[in-house]
Amino acid sequence: MTALTRPLALISLLLASALFGFFYAWVCSTMWGLDAADPRVAITAMQAMNASVRNAVFAPAFFGTSIACLITTIALALSAQHTAAVWFGIATLLVAVLGVFLTMAVNVPMNEALALIEVPADIEEARQIWMAYSTDWQIWNQTRTIATGLAVLCIGIAFLKMKRA
Template sequence: MSGSVLHDVLVLGALVASAWLAGLFYAFACSVMPGLERTADGTFVEAMTSINAAIRNPLFAASFFGAPLLTAGAVLSAVAGGGAPATPAAALALHAGAFAVTVARNLPLNDALDAGAWAPASARGGFEVPWRRWNAVRAVLVTASVVCLGAGLATG
């Protein structure tokens, strides 16, 4: 496989994995969390802890880890091929930002909710608004990475 073809395959793979991830964050922002907002505190906490457990699966891991890894591969293949890595590098920076938000904000909130140390109203009160805010940030960052990767494919 030539360097150019390999690069295109890596960018396309990164684009697809990134789109899956952006779609997941978007779905939470526009449907899952607004739907759960309408539930009782205990139902909300039970549903989110169940979602937190269910999302730890190979399909999610494929996009969550695969998108930035494939994007990094696209950056390296562009550099190795003597091309300009600007669009995949921008996408990689955006993925790094989304990963940092996930690790620093969303996961600690998930862990606190999963610990079940508080009554449902207290747990929900400390979780819902900040989690939604940081999820929206992740959605924007990963969506922007999709735009970068798409632009990279379009311009060659």
């Protein structure tokens, strides 16, 4: 099992980093850009982005990170690398609960509700819709960004605690 721990840990690191980077990009560019745009354009663009994110490129990072981290946690525990396993376990929980579950429980329903909205021609009506959506969505996105960033940090700490082969 020891021979598998490093490759599993690297796969977990790659997936967790991809997920963190995805959420982080929304924090520091995408949502600020949409907030600065005409709200009718912002609504239309967000509807299109939310529809396009359900794809085979994003799925491994979103659905696979928790699984990879859990498998790595188990492999480390079975290899008597308990300290590293604990750090991977924390990363697993952060990704599973505050990354994936939070997204499915909060952000996805918000996205689905926005998808049902017909973009109003009136800019003020569109602005009210967009700002109500964007403000709440960004709070939850920042939460999952911080959580997945902490998961990447935990994985880094786990690497420092792993025994050399």
